[in-house]
Amino acid sequence: MALTVQDLACARGPAQVLAGVSFSLAAGEALILRGPNGAGKTTLLRTLVGLTPPLAGTVTHEEGALAYAGHADGLKSQLSVAENLRFWAGIFGTPDIGAALTAYDLRTFADRKAGELSAGQKRRLSLARLLVTGRPIWCLDEPTVSLDTENTARFAAAVEAHLAKRGSAILATHIDLGLPNARTLDITPFMAKGLPASNPFSDDAFGEGST
């Protein structure tokens, strides 16, 4: 198993959002997270990649296997498209950005400043970064936002190619990407609404209305 999650409980700020999440993901497999707005898809992804420590439970994967792409594009508007990618290539120690530029058809504006791109083009650049990371498990939060149909298909093709190379992906998305080897996980049953907040990280001294 590339990724195993056992009995995971996650919190966002002082409130517990999810409880008892368990699933596993094999190499070459995609998992689509579904759930209404506010269900905790983002929180789950942030807990998986280690940005937020879990309240309980375990996330098991190989060290340095996860690559994260959140709501924000994480681009520097003063740098060109190629410079943005080269920066991440340097951080992740991968020498080549050519494949990433080609996969999302970014070559024509490789020298344009990222700040001059449209929202959809920025998103494509942000997704191209995942190819530069060279990591096997992608954790994607609403990856298709502001992409048109052509580029959504391009993204689906990139994920498919990634799965074919024994990579895997967890996607929080509302659209059907038509991925071949995908399972769907509805996180609604794991929502922790109404559970008392038991967050050891909350600090009551600074909380509102604490008594």
Add this chain to the structure above:
Amino acid sequence: MRSLLKRDLSLAIRAGGGFGLALAFFLIFVSLVPFGIGPDTGRLSDIAAGLLWLGALLACLLSLDRIFQLDWEDGTLDLIATSPLPLEAASALKALAHWLTTGLPLVFAAPILGLMLNLPPAAFPWLIASLFVGTPALSIIGTFGAALTVGIKRGGLLLSLLVLPLYMPTLILGALTAARGGQGLDATTPLLLTAGITLGSAALLPFAAAAALRVNLR
């Protein structure tokens, strides 16, 4: 690691970056002093060393909130935190980039501005030496403060309040070095103590900054 430093430096130099802001502030601050104090060269000469250090400190303070705030706003900080680069190294590199773009230019500008304040000739080498070994501490302590306040909307005020007391020892010892040098006394001891603050903060504060970032990214 080199790519983060390279990116931060090129971001600072390009339009909209922080480079030049600190330098311009330092220039304005020092050139206005004679108008506020009066043109009495003797009086200016007495306070020149302290004023130059104070100006450098305030100029440094001005650009601190940019260190992590911009990366936090556009989501880059999340991505750096999930990258192979440890946050400790990222904090140290950010401090280094901040020093190279704010502290180091001030070291070169200070002697020229010292002339305007009638700084005693004997004080020049000590001023340059004390700024050279002391301003890195300002950047490192400031990076720690920026890490503590990242994510707070308009956290600049809180950042200044947190960082100012931590800047006190560096200011006192740095200014003392230049002042003693100006009076023809031996200033080795305060200079070594200033260097000690820089080395101590370089050894400890990147870890504290990384811990603060981890809490703020939750």
